[in-house]
Amino acid sequence: MTNRITQTILIAFCIIALTASTGCRDGTAIFVTDAKFLFAQEGTVVVFPRCEHEWLDDAVDAVFLTDVHRNAVALARQSNAKLVIVSEAEKEFLLDPQGVFWNDYLVRGRFNEESLAPTNRPFAPFPSDVEIRGVRGGDVIEVGDVKFHVLETPGKGRNSISYYVDIDIKDFLAPEDLAEFEEHFDIKDWRIAFVGDLIHGDGKIANLFDLQDNFPEANIGPYHGFMARVPRLIASLEKIRAVKPTFLVSSRTAFIGCLHGGGIDEAIDTLIARLRAVYRNYLSTSALWWYFGEDRMNASATAILGEDFDPTQLDRMPKAKQFQNPDWLIGFSTTRMIISETGDAFVMDVSDDRVAERIINMHRNGEIKNVGGMFVTHYHHDHNAGVPKVSEFFSVPVYGTELVADILERPGAYRMPCLQNIVVPVVRKKDGETMQWNEFEFTFFDFPGQTLYHNALLVRRGDERPIFFIGDSFTPTGIDDYCAWNRNFLKKDKGYLYCLDKIRSIEPLPLLVNAHVDLPFEMDAERLDYIERALRERMELLADLLAVPEINFGLDHAWCRFDPFVAEFQPGEEITLKMVITNHFDESSEFRIELEWDKAFPFHITPSESVRELTVEPGRERSIEWTLTPKDGHAISEEVKIGFLSARVTSGDSLTGRSEAVMKMSSSGHIVINSPEF
Numbered sequence: 272m273t274n275r276i277t278q279t280i281l282i283a284f285c286i287i288a289l290t291a292s293t294g295c296r297d298g299t300a301i302f303v304t305d306a307k308f309l310f311a312q313e314g315t316v317v318v319f320p321r322c323e324h325e326w327l328d329d330a331v332d333a334v335f336l337t338d339v340h341r342n343a344v345a346l347a348r349q350s351n352a353k354l355v356i357v358s359e360a361e362k363e364f365l366l367d368p369q370g371v372f373w374n375d376y377l378v379r380g381r382f383n384e385e386s387l388a389p390t391n392r393p394f395a396p397f398p399s400d401v402e403i404r405g406v407r408g409g410d411v412i413e414v415g416d417v418k419f420h421v422l423e424t425p426g427k428g429r430n431s432i433s434y435y436v437d438i439d440i441k442d443f444l445a446p447e448d449l450a451e452f453e454e455h456f457d458i459k460d461w462r463i464a465f466v467g468d469l470i471h472g473d474g475k476i477a478n479l480f481d482l483q484d485n486f487p488e489a490n491i492g493p494y495h496g497f498m499a500r501v502p503r504l505i506a507s508l509e510k511i512r513a514v515k516p517t518f519l520v521s522s523r524t525a526f527i528g529c530l531h532g533g534g535i536d537e538a539i540d541t542l543i544a545r546l547r548a549v550y551r552n553y554l555s556t557s558a559l560w561w562y563f564g565e566d567r568m569n570a571s572a573t574a575i576l577g578e579d580f581d582p583t584q585l586d587r588m589p590k591a592k593q594f595q596n597p598d599w600l601i602g603f604s605t606t607r608m609i610i611s612e613t614g615d616a617f618v619m620d621v622s623d624d625r626v627a628e629r630i631i632n633m634h635r636n637g638e639i640k641n642v643g644g645m646f647v648t649h650y651h652h653d654h655n656a657g658v659p660k661v662s663e664f665f666s667v668p669v670y671g672t673e674l675v676a677d678i679l680e681r682p683g684a685y686r687m688p689c690l691q692n693i694v695v696p697v698v699r700k701k702d703g704e705t706m707q708w709n710e711f712e713f714t715f716f717d718f719p720g721q722t723l724y725h726n727a728l729l730v731r732r733g734d735e736r737p738i739f740f741i742g743d744s745f746t747p748t749g750i751d752d753y754c755a756w757n758r759n760f761l762k763k764d765k766g767y768l769y770c771l772d773k774i775r776s777i778e779p780l781p782l783l784v785n786a787h788v789d790l791p792f793e794m795d796a797e798r799l800d801y802i803e804r805a806l807r808e809r810m811e812l813l814a815d816l817l818a819v820p821e822i823n824f825g826l827d828h829a830w831c832r833f834d835p836f837v838a839e840f841q842p843g844e845e846i847t848l849k850m851v852i853t854n855h856f857d858e859s860s861e862f863r864i865e866l867e868w869d870k871a872f873p874f875h876i877t878p879s880e881s882v883r884e885l886t887v888e889p890g891r892e893r894s895i896e897w898t899l900t901p902k903d904g905h906a907i908s909e910e911v912k913i914g915f916l917s918a919r920v921t922s923g924d925s926l927t928g929r930s931e932a933v934m935k936m937s938s939s940g941h942i943v944i945n946s947p948e949f
């Protein structure tokens with residue numbers, strides 16, 4: 272048996288199987304026994320009865336889910352199967368999606384969010400005549416003569432599972448092919464593992480933000496837990512390897528280990544190596560060395576890079592030099608105050624009302640004369656919760672650039688971590704606009720560093736070295752890119768590459784002030800170049816790792832997003848809703864938006880409104896708008912009602928995204944959720 276012949280036969284079989292698909296379905300078709308036929312698609316495996324080499328489309332036996340996300344759930348519903356198999360840990364999402372997730376998320380989890388719960392969850396339960404069966408690792412589920420073995424394989428999700436089935440090759444090869452097959456093969460049986468989103472292609476994953484999680488090995492919480500699920504993902508890949516499948520079927524790739532060059536071992540090794548290369552690169556410039564120290568960061572490195580990780584061999588940016596604060600600057604908590612020779616203060620960031628009180632007391636005690644203005648670096652709750660109190664007490668404006676103004680004024684429109692449900696009205700300053708405040712010259716800059724919605728303030732006094740207030744965007748050990756949900760884009764003129772150029776463009780080179788770091792520090796040319804090199808290398812590493820047509824789609828959970836994310840409405844009132852799309856491609860691109868809603872959705876959507884297209888220029892954000900009229904204002908006037916709208920957004924064949932909006936009726940009283948079938 273030679274490898275070449277093996278491959279030839281495998282590929283011949285695979286192509287036969289690939290072409291077998293029904294009408295609108297697109298997925299992987301596999302004949303498993305005389306009686307059963309499997310169809311794998313987007314994290315589902317549907318079991319069809321089979322007769323005479325056809326399958327009976329209207330008589331599905333069961334649907335197996337690897338993860339509970341809306342794509343898979345929608346397919347399971349469409350199949351009309353009376354048996355749905357799902358991880359025991361996620362079963363409740365199908366039985367009671369409101370009770371197990373949405374009610375709590377909307378009341379408690381929606382703001383100040385650090386857990387980064389996936390919201391690609393179903394809205395309505397399955398009809399009661401469908402059996403939802405929860406399974407655990409080691410379980411074997413028999414559907415007719417097919418046995419599904421369950422493996423717990425966390426990766427994309429905390430509770431992702433995989434299945435493998437053994438099939439008899441004789442069942443689907445013609446006798447003459449079988450003879451040839453047996454000449455070259457000493458195996459009679461094939462083992463196919465359905466792995467959902469665990470691995471794609473030749474060793475890729477769909478995105479980075481799904482890997483954000485609690486990092487127990489390093490005592491790091493989910494908000495700072497960049498790629499924290501990788502140790503579990505690697506263990507899952509090893510679990511798959513250990514059962515020695517003949518090939519893998521993922522939600523995006525048919526026949527890994529067969530059609531895609533090397534075998535399964537090679538794809539798994541490739542994915543592990545790619546994940547490790549990205550994490551090693553991330554560690555080289557991480558701000559977290561400053562916050563969490565060597566022990567915890569090295570523990571995270573060991574968990575991902577392996578037991579033989581040697582901290583002395585890790586290339587890291589040399590720590591930046593620190594300087595004393597100028598005598599006109601004071602700080603406590605995340606607040607920094609510029610004290611003018613007039614005795615007035617300019618206040619930046621106020622974390623909470625307690626800190627606001629402290630500032631007001633400084634005025635009462637005569638430590639400061641007045642507050643002359645305010646600035647908010649970004650929308651995170653540790654920076655803005657006390658801002659309104661100070662702004663109102665002193666009747667002073669809060670300044671900021673357009674980049675932060677909208678999220679500060681309309682936080683409910685967004686779904687971002689650490690977002691506070693407090694409205695901060697902003698007096699807008701143009702990017703680069705200068706303003707004199709007493710003896711200081713201020714320049715306001717967009718600064719999409721720690722998060723996309725972030726700005727910075729450059730302060731000059733006479734010919735002193737300028738001070739650049741950069742919020743949470745750098746520490747002396749590097750950059751604050753630890754939360755993959757903060758929309759850190761990696762592209763020329765975007766994200767941190769933009770910020771590096773901004774610092775370089777200021778003369779003389781400013782000292783940086785981070786709201787969580789006591790002393791100013793200097794990112795000199797050597798360090799700026801170091802970070803830039805690392806980020807450019809990371810772009811290449813991510814192009815290998817991420818199964819997306821442009822890496823930023825795999826770094827951006829909100830490239831397609833509804834605005835508002837949660838819309839409040841009065842009974843009988845129309846509602847305006849936008850879909851906002853960021854085009855990360857280098858060319859102008861068409862995006863197709865398909866709306867999905869359930870019968871209880873309280874607004875009318877006409878067929879022509881349900882599918883729309885939007886052209887977006889490269890690197891730009893554009894939106895398309897709907898004005899929806901209520902179905903029956905009177906019938907829903909008594910209680911708070913909730914409707915959910917979902918969108919599937921595609922661009923060509925290569926890109927699919929999902930987004931959801933929640934419509935919540937404003938009223939006092941308890942929340943009643945409509946939950947009939949879709």
Ligand SMILES: [Zn+2]
Nearest residue numbers: 651653654743
């Ligand atoms: Zn902060």
